[in-house]
Amino acid sequence: MKYVDEFRNRDKAGALVREIESLVAAIAPGRRQPIHLMEVCGGHTHSIFRYGIEGLLPEQIELVHGPGCPVCVLPMGRVDDCVSIAERPGVIFNTFGDAMRVPGSRGSLSQAKANGADVRMVYSPLDALALARKHPDREVVFFAIGFETTMPSTALTILQAESEGVTNFSVFCNHITIVPTIKAILDSPDLHIDGFLGPGHVSMVIGTAPYAFIARYYRRPMVVAGFEPLDVLQSIWMVLKQIRDGRADIENQYGRVAPEAGNGPALDAIARVYELRPFFEWRGLGSIDHSGVRLRDAYARFDAERRFAVPNVRIADPMSCQCGEVLKGAIKPWQCRVFGSACTPETPLGALMVSSEGACSAYYQYGGIRKGVQVA
Amino acid sequence: MNVAPFIRPRTPGRVHAPTVTLAHGGGGRAMKDLIDDVFVEAFDNAALAPLEDQARFDLAMLTARGDRLAFTTDSFVVDPLVFPGGDIGKLAVCGTVNDLAVGGAVPLYLSCAVIIEEGVAIDLLRRIARSMAHTAREAGVEIVTGDTKVVHKGACDKLFITTTGVGVIRKGLSLGAHTARAGDVVLVNGLLGDHGAAILGARGDMALETPIESDCAPLHGLAEALLKAAPGLRLMRDATRGGVATVLNEVAAASRVAIEIDEASTPIREEVKGFCEILGLDPLYLANEGKIVAVVPSDEREAALAAMRAHPLGAAACAIGRVSGGEAGRVTMQTVFGGRRIVDMLVGEQLPRIC
Numbered sequence: 001m002k003y004v005d006e007f008r009n010r011d012k013a014g015a016l017v018r019e020i021e022s023l024v025a026a027i028a029p030g031r032r033q034p035i036h037l038m039e040v041c042g043g044h045t046h047s048i049f050r051y052g053i054e055g056l057l058p059e060q061i062e063l064v065h066g067p068g069c070p071v072c073v074l075p076m077g078r079v080d081d082c083v084s085i086a087e088r089p090g091v092i093f094n095t096f097g098d099a100m101r102v103p104g105s106r107g108s109l110s111q112a113k114a115n116g117a118d119v120r121m122v123y124s125p126l127d128a129l130a131l132a133r134k135h136p137d138r139e140v141v142f143f144a145i146g147f148e149t150t151m152p153s154t155a156l157t158i159l160q161a162e163s164e165g166v167t168n169f170s171v172f173c174n175h176i177t178i179v180p181t182i183k184a185i186l187d188s189p190d191l192h193i194d195g196f197l198g199p200g201h202v203s204m205v206i207g208t209a210p211y212a213f214i215a216r217y218y219r220r221p222m223v224v225a226g227f228e229p230l231d232v233l234q235s236i237w238m239v240l241k242q243i244r245d246g247r248a249d250i251e252n253q254y255g256r257v258a259p260e261a262g263n264g265p266a267l268d269a270i271a272r273v274y275e276l277r278p279f280f281e282w283r284g285l286g287s288i289d290h291s292g293v294r295l296r297d298a299y300a301r302f303d304a305e306r307r308f309a310v311p312n313v314r315i316a317d318p319m320s321c322q323c324g325e326v327l328k329g330a331i332k333p334w335q336c337r338v339f340g341s342a343c344t345p346e347t348p349l350g351a352l353m354v355s356s357e358g359a360c361s362a363y364y365q366y367g368g369i370r371k372g373v374q375v376a
Numbered sequence: 377m378n379v380a381p382f383i384r385p386r387t388p389g390r391v392h393a394p395t396v397t398l399a400h401g402g403g404g405r406a407m408k409d410l411i412d413d414v415f416v417e418a419f420d421n422a423a424l425a426p427l428e429d430q431a432r433f434d435l436a437m438l439t440a441r442g443d444r445l446a447f448t449t450d451s452f453v454v455d456p457l458v459f460p461g462g463d464i465g466k467l468a469v470c471g472t473v474n475d476l477a478v479g480g481a482v483p484l485y486l487s488c489a490v491i492i493e494e495g496v497a498i499d500l501l502r503r504i505a506r507s508m509a510h511t512a513r514e515a516g517v518e519i520v521t522g523d524t525k526v527v528h529k530g531a532c533d534k535l536f537i538t539t540t541g542v543g544v545i546r547k548g549l550s551l552g553a554h555t556a557r558a559g560d561v562v563l564v565n566g567l568l569g570d571h572g573a574a575i576l577g578a579r580g581d582m583a584l585e586t587p588i589e590s591d592c593a594p595l596h597g598l599a600e601a602l603l604k605a606a607p608g609l610r611l612m613r614d615a616t617r618g619g620v621a622t623v624l625n626e627v628a629a630a631s632r633v634a635i636e637i638d639e640a641s642t643p644i645r646e647e648v649k650g651f652c653e654i655l656g657l658d659p660l661y662l663a664n665e666g667k668i669v670a671v672v673p674s675d676e677r678e679a680a681l682a683a684m685r686a687h688p689l690g691a692a693a694c695a696i697g698r699v700s701g702g703e704a705g706r707v708t709m710q711t712v713f714g715g716r717r718i719v720d721m722l723v724g725e726q727l728p729r730i731c
Contacts, residue, residue: 001650050711050717229713345724
């Protein structure tokens, strides 16, 4: 496949791995080890496991799988809200596939569907809008989820619904924003991250400027990274080079997709439709200030939260669940007390076990590390 | 064939309505008309003709072919009913024929039970029944008994078909998932994932236009060629739901061996690769309906490959991996990138990733 195979070239990977090894040999003496690098985005986590990248890296490097999987950080209470909307008579509830199996306190959307709710899997919010046009007698709700990557498509769909005068379409907005979350992670006392691979697709929308504080105030290097395996390796190499040189800069490895300035029309649509919430609840990380958005008052009629009184109850994460520690890199997935026993992809307790971008699910499926058994 | 003592003179019924109604499942004349006009007309054979409540076979004829009966059943609920490269009828015959063939059996007879939702067009049913008949002839099997039910709108999705198949296994042949040994080679007869991708594409909810066609085909001939060329053949499986990854996991578990596959040698069409890239799917888990996964001793590798490649359904046959003495039950893949990863059983269905 053109533009894909080039980024999976084995020889180039070998050359990069050798460069990474020599950088590590130069950096490692006199440093705390291992060197912790966090890939913020779930897409990176997926690539790392799918291509076996961890196995190629020297053992002094440890990858910490960050919070950038929107499905994984969705708290139980929000899933319960989804189920309660989906169960209303007359509602067609639309969701991306990943979110179907995320457990709430009263089960998942997939279970709600089995119990008779009209839950449908869509690939774009526009699919949901099309359903609303097709079924004017039904309430069509789109479960909006994701970081800045998916925010513009939801916003533009709402704008389109408005211009067409569609009245039976609304959005249950769970969009979240990555920057306050990276800040929360950096402020966390139990955290040791030496550098970041920045989220490529979020940066395609917001550009690289919003990350400046990471370098300036926290003195950590970040490289905005693409998602093919060579992208990931090259970004690791770039972060290590900064560490070797004693620099902390925001660099962009993914320039072919993510422009430094972001995407103007997408940012305009975001600014027009959403406003920051005072705080938003994250699974495993708790409440983070200004980390979520909701629809502005001007679009209140498209806001499912205002259209249907949702329970909006905060449900604590299961006691045994250590998703938060995994998300912050304090423990590895298999060190969680329920990994592979009470919590498996078949019966996930925590959301990290649900999505293929979740670190626990990725370890379980691709890493093959079942509790107590480690396989290279 | 010595199956029917006499054939009652009958006037075949005809359906005049454009769609199936509950009356067609009522047991009366309308049902007889539907069965005659659509199914008997298409399946036409001596065992079916008397329309008894059961098909009858001559035991001596069966025992002349082998010493064990193979017996299997499968239900088909595919949506859409007609897709690029096939339809539910072709699929219902191939699926059961293949389940028999990969066990080393010569497929002989099928049953066909249909559950029809009221409102289905008679012409569509005719088309599907003819497709079944055509595929059955191609596979050398006869559809000898059947059942027809019509249910209320909404009680099923248009049309469900269940086929049950009987075949005979010749003396001395014993294939099984538990027989793979370290050193054996894993072969497939061609490009993987076409059926799964074709069906997902045909559903139309991805708004992706693909030229991918289902690989749906009866594999009895290929299986026979393989058996002849590689007498040491350990096992064959048809890699349907769950794809090649699932079959390999089953074999690794049953044989208590490890299996290592090589991503670079795994044959996947560029279009299927692209389709999977866009949707975040893994082609190793996509369904096939015309693909055999075979495990052979390494010294029979070339003979087996040559036999498959000489068959029209095996032109792109290749070796994708080997059986090793590693951790029992474990399937791993050497990635094109040089890393190694686990290929586990799929949990639930494959869900597209959102970003």
